[in-house]
Amino acid sequence: MNNEPTILVVDDEDSIRKLLKTRFEREGFYVKTAGSAEEGAAFLASHSDISVIVTDVRMPGKDGLQFTQEIKNNYKHSKVIVMTGHGEKSTAIQALRIGASDYLEKPFDLEEMTHSLKRTVNEYKLEMKNEEFVHELEVRVEKAEKHTVSPDAWNDSEMTSSYTVLKKKWSEAFEKEYLSSVLERHQGNVTAAAKEAAVDRSNFLRLLRRHHIEASSYRGIKKAA
Numbered sequence: 226m227n228n229e230p231t232i233l234v235v236d237d238e239d240s241i242r243k244l245l246k247t248r249f250e251r252e253g254f255y256v257k258t259a260g261s262a263e264e265g266a267a268f269l270a271s272h273s274d275i276s277v278i279v280t281d282v283r284m285p286g287k288d289g290l291q292f293t294q295e296i297k298n299n300y301k302h303s304k305v306i307v308m309t310g311h312g313e314k315s316t317a318i319q320a321l322r323i324g325a326s327d328y329l330e331k332p333f334d335l336e337e338m339t340h341s342l343k344r345t346v347n348e349y350k351l352e353m354k355n356e357e358f359v360h361e362l363e364v365r366v367e368k369a370e371k372h373t374v375s376p377d378a379w380n381d382s383e384m385t386s387s388y389t390v391l392k393k394k395w396s397e398a399f400e401k402e403y404l405s406s407v408l409e410r411h412q413g414n415v416t417a418a419a420k421e422a423a424v425d426r427s428n429f430l431r432l433l434r435r436h437h438i439e440a441s442s443y444r445g446i447k448k449a450a
Contacts (some may be wrong), residue, residue, distance in 0.1 A: 227376055229253050229254050229255060229346075229350060230254065230255075230259065230276030230277060230346050230350070231256075231269060231272070231274065231276055231407065232249050232254045232255070232256045232257070232274050232275070232276065232277050232278075232279065232342065233257050233258070233259065233264060233272075233277070234246055234256060234257070234258045234259070234276045234278075234279045234280075235258070235259045235260075235261070235264070235276045235279070235280040235281065235284075235289070236250070236260070236280070236281040236284070236308070237259075237260055237261055237281065237284045237285060239260070240283070241308075242260070243258075243263070244335075245261060245279060246338060246340070247256075247257055247331060248337075248338070252279065252342075252347075254342075255271070256381055257275075257292050258286060261284055261285065261286055261287070262280070262284055262286060262287035262289065262291065262292035263286055263287055265280065265292060266287075266292065266295060267326055269296070269300060269303075270290070273356070274302055275300070275303055276302075276303065276304065276346060276349045277303070277304045277305070277306065277326075277342060277345050277346055277349060278296055278303060278304070278305050278352075279305075279306045279308065279338075279342065280292055280293065280305065280306070280307055280308065281307075281308045281311070281331075282309050282313070282316055282320070283310060283319040284309065284428065285309075289307050289308075289320070290307075290316070290319060290320060291322060292308060293305045293323055294324070294436075296324075297323060297324035300332050302349065302352060302353065302356075304325060304326045304345045304346075304348060304349050305320075305324065305373045306318040306325065306327045306328065306329070306341055306342065306345055307327075307328045307329075308326045308328070308329055308330075308333065308441075309328055309329070309330050309331065309376060310330065310331055311330050311332070312330070313330070314371065316393075317330070326342070326345045326348060327341045327345055329341060331366070335348065337431075340409070344409065345405055345428060347406070348406075349404060349426070351398065351399060351402050354398065355399070358394070365392070371375040400432070400436065401436040401438070403422075404418075404422075404429075404432055404433060404436060405438060405443075405446055406439055407421055407422050408433075408438070408440055408443040409429045409443050411443075412444055413440045413441055413442070413443035413444035413445055414440075415429060415430060415433075415440050418440075
């Protein structure tokens with residue numbers, strides 16, 4: 226097992242499970258599969274550290290929407306990508322409303338699925354990093370309040386950064402990740418990306434320069450459906 230996040234693929238079609246498992250493993254992810262929402266739920270009960278669940282909506286027994294709701298209720302960090310039938314826009318919208326990170330219509334393009342997964346994994350990693358920073362701050366504040374750590378003991382290493390430094394680091398990391406994800410969705414189109422971000426184009430370009438992001442590097446990347 227590698228250090229990449231773990232992915233769970235849930236679909237009643239064996240061919241889909243094998244296809245996605247093979248592709249995701251080729252991308253370096255550790256992948257497990259389940260043939261139903263019930264089987265997926267049982268797996269999650271004993272493996273709560275799953276990063277992303279890719280699930281079909283139409284399955285015998287419990288459907289993917291119910292499954293997604295259970296995941297969001299019980300595993301706050303786990304992300305969900307749903308696979309819907311062609312033309313099922315209302316189902317996709319419902320999935321997003323209950324907490325899914327993305328959706329793709331079947332038959333999906335493997336490249337689009339892979340981009341969607343990578344984007345969702347990055348979202349998961351950013352959230353986990355944020356939680357680590359928050360935990361660091363809580364520990365530091367608690368120690369300071371108890372006078373167990375003097376200001377002189379706070380060195381300049383990352384793990385003992387001040388609240389201001391940590392907050393700035395997280396804000397910059399979040400901003401860079403957000404800009405990258407918006408650019409990817411719009412295949413490097415700065416005007417469209419700036420519109421989604423609700424920032425005027427000149428300021429959006431200024432933010433890209435600040436974070437050393439080249440919009441041209443996102444051109445030609447297919448966005449997820």
